[in-house]
Amino acid sequence: IPITAGYAHSCFMLDNGSVKCWGANASGQLGLGDTSSRGDNSSDMGGNLTAINLGTERTARAIEAGDNHTCAILDNESVKCWGSNSSGQLGLRDTINRGDNSSDMGDNLTTVDLGAGRTATAIAGGYAHTCAILDNESVKCWGSNSSGQLGLGDTDSRGDSSSDMGDNLTTVDLGSGRTAKAISTGDSHTCAILDNEKVKCWGANTYGQLGQGDDDNRGDVPGEMGGNLIYVDLGSGITATSITTGAGHTCALLDDDSVKCWGRGLVGQLGDGKASHLDSPPNLSIKLGTGRTAKAIAAGNFHTCAILDNSSIKCWGDNTFGQLGLSDTENRDRTNEMADNLPVVDLGAGRTARGFSAGDRHTCSVLDNASL
16 A cells, blocks of 8 residues: 555655655754754645655655665666665664665665565564565565564664674564465564465564564564464465554454454553453454444554454554544543444545555545545
8 A cells, every 4th residue: 555654754656656755853864954844834734845855767556664764676676775774774884864864765775685686575674674575575674673573583773783684684584385475564563374374473562462462572582483473363264465554563364354463452441442462362252343344454553443344444452643534532442332332433525445554653645536
């Protein structure tokens, strides 16, 4: 989808492959060569909002916002990242921010070295780490690794040293013969849907967000990845078609178009009407309303949204800043607030959703007429 939301910034990929970003910009995450926020002034948007310089004749095919950094897959399948780089999440072999100086972008912004001949087909940005699915369906991750979120059997960051990237960056061991179809990065954990439609997660597990029935991290010591990392138990014969990760929770869209969430749940982000954590997927899927199923899901830090089969949107969990789009600031965290009692987001008369993204405290949607 052409929209992505980070901690406090959003980016949109236009129909000509150019990218525009707005919101917070303290680390250069908007890619405009300064640290001035955009969108908080009447003169910032529209034609006055400059498109990001991705390089000579370069356009974007995909865009992804991390917490305070942004990455794009370009039209030649290379990857460029800008913004905060404190842990090497830009993959540029140092910890220097990019995009906060006028000389950082365009042809001066180096592409991420994914290895000889390797390109990217999908990208995901977490709090301070980034993962990509490569053209051979393997996975590489770089940036912060304090909880094993890079899946490399240690807690050493990657991308912050001259020797970290390229062919020196090891692919994530997903198991013998296994490859990845989709990937999502949370605050400090990572989940992937594999070629057999099953899910594996690694990294931080304080709230059970890895779905393993415990709170032990995975991927931070040797011997935990590959065949030793068990699949998330979604239920007998059930597989996943989409995965999304928040600050401490994970949700999967299943092959029957239902949704299950697990992990951190104190503000209702799991959609089970309880203010408690789950260390494995529940037996029952989320009640979205009579006859309603889901087409897409997105997790913010502490809230979750779904596009339903009728192209409407429902969101639940934390609503401190109105991120649920329900014209109030009340959390939706109780059983009697879900299913038919959970209102759809009012997108305007006759308008429906074709895509969306959830940030830390905000949610963005692309409408059926391609407006935002």
